[in-house]
Amino acid sequence: MGEIITNQLSKRFGELKALNRVDIVVQRGSVFGLLGPNGAGKSTTTRLLSTVLKPSFGTAQMGEFDIIENPVKVREITGVLPEEGSHTLYPSMTAYQNLEYFANLYDVPDEEIPERIEELLTFMELWERKDDKAGELSTGNRQRLALCRALLHKPKILLLDEPTSALDPIAAKRVRELILSLAKKYGQTFFINSHNLSEVQRICDRIAILDEGQILLTGTTSELRQKLRAKQEFVIRIVGDIKKAEFVVSSQHFVESVKTGVDSLLVTIENPTENNSQLMRDLLNAGVNIVEFAEEEASLEDLYLEVLKGGDN
Ligand SMILES: Nc1ncnc2c1ncn2[C@@H]1O[C@H](COP(=O)(O)OP(=O)(O)OP(=O)(O)O)[C@@H](O)[C@H]1O
Ligand SMILES: [Mg+2]
The missing domain is CATH 3.40.50.300 (P-loop containing nucleotide triphosphate hydrolases)
Incomplete structure (x- = not known):
């Protein structure tokens, strides 16, 4: 009511x-x-x-x-x-x-x-x-x-x-x-x-x-988190050729952005629940040794900033 x-x-x-x-x-x-x-x-x-x-x-x-x-x-x-x-x-x-x-x-x-x-x-x-x-x-x-x-x-x-x-x-x-x-x-x-x-x-x-x-x-609160989850950041840490890993990741259509570090990639993935296993498979098939594939902790703050950024356009 x-x-x-x-x-x-x-x-x-x-x-x-x-x-x-x-x-x-x-x-x-x-x-x-x-x-x-x-x-x-x-x-x-x-x-x-x-x-x-x-x-x-x-x-x-x-x-x-x-x-x-x-x-x-x-x-x-x-x-x-x-x-x-x-x-x-x-x-x-x-x-x-x-x-x-x-x-x-x-x-x-x-x-x-x-x-x-x-x-x-x-x-x-x-x-x-x-x-x-x-x-x-x-x-x-x-x-x-x-x-x-x-x-x-x-x-x-x-x-x-x-x-x-x-x-x-x-x-x-x-x-x-x-x-x-x-x-x-x-x-x-x-x-x-x-x-x-x-x-x-x-x-x-x-x-x-x-x-x-x-x-x-x-x-x-959970709906807002859900919306945020539709596009989520992941950290992929690897041992070996980071350039090769970057190439595999960035050639996926559902990957929105990739930031490359020394041994890790920060990747924004659309619909991760559907797409993560595909990405992992492709990395393994390319011979990339994955040591970590973890969700970046997202908060309402990220959503808030994201929404406000969108509002400026
Ligand atoms: N009495 C008033 N006369 C003229 N403009 C006003 C008046 N009160 C508020 N404003 C303007 O209306 C807008 C909204 O102000 P408001 O105080 O509602 O914002 P707020 O979200 O509470 O901000 P804050 O987080 O700073 O408290 C602002 O641009 C403010 O300058
Ligand atoms: Mg106020």
């Missing part, structure tokens, strides 16, 4: 099409990752979905509400960590006071406020800092506090713009675990903007790659 559905969602800033007819569906209780380089339109998407900005064209449904027709309802069911999340806290108020203030603003029932704040601050390992002024916390701790604020009213949907960008690796891991456990336990839906490919790969069910306001590719 779609919890976030964008329909031709678009935003112009003057002549600039910051977001151009974006269609995304995020299933309830899933974790969705929006990846893209600087200026791709990720934060603009978050701002539109959180009703801070109005679309120039198109719209989106958040839960059962339309962002244009029902922005107040959308805000009630949405928790937001904006890009400059930590700057939206009140610096002269303590961590605790900040959360108390926002809990009231979000209409969290009075009797639940102290417990909710303690639970969140404890989880984020900020309880000891509850009486520190937000403005005097480190950047990472401010970001954790901003995350607590986004979660305060137990929103159904969380829009997190680069949630771990200011966090150290341990805190970042903790936030990832939190996201996964919340999605599982409460069925909360997460929409995460990120540059961090390995992070997205680890926690997101589905991923979209955005560039210059347009979605270039979307799919599950």
Whole structure:
């Protein structure tokens, strides 16, 4: 069931099409990752979905509400960590006071406020800092506090713009675990903007790659890996005449490129599952002594770069 559905969602800033007819569906209780380089339109998407900005064209449904027709309802069911999340806290108020203030603003029932704040601050390992002024916390701790604020009213949907960008690796891991456990336990839906490919790969069910306001590719993590596998790099290490091996390899129609080293070849092969055995047979028949024929470990990062490169053409 779609919890976030964008329909031709678009935003112009003057002549600039910051977001151009974006269609995304995020299933309830899933974790969705929006990846893209600087200026791709990720934060603009978050701002539109959180009703801070109005679309120039198109719209989106958040839960059962339309962002244009029902922005107040959308805000009630949405928790937001904006890009400059930590700057939206009140610096002269303590961590605790900040959360108390926002809990009231979000209409969290009075009797639940102290417990909710303690639970969140404890989880984020900020309880000891509850009486520190937000403005005097480190950047990472401010970001954790901003995350607590986004979660305060137990929103159904969380829009997190680069949630771990200011966090150290341990805190970042903790936030990832939190996201996964919340999605599982409460069925909360997460929409995460990120540059961090390995992070997205680890926690997101589905991923979209955005560039210059347009979605270039979307799919599950394994679908994206599958696409990458259609053209895979292999390392072939041999003992003996490398020039002969190069000749055999480069004369195959399914070999897209060959880079030759001292005793190894880096070969890009189309449909390797079908073609690898043929290549190996031809090498053996030519008398090449193969000592290694291994798949180069490919990551989402390779795919991401490949897709973006294609987008430039
Ligand atoms: N308020 C605004 N007025 C004019 N242009 C804007 C405004 N906000 C964003 N833009 C432009 O829209 C484009 C998309 O910006 P956006 O902040 O959404 O990118 P992003 O993907 O979040 O990038 P980053 O990874 O750097 O955070 C950029 O070219 C940006 O300069
Ligand atoms: Mg951004």
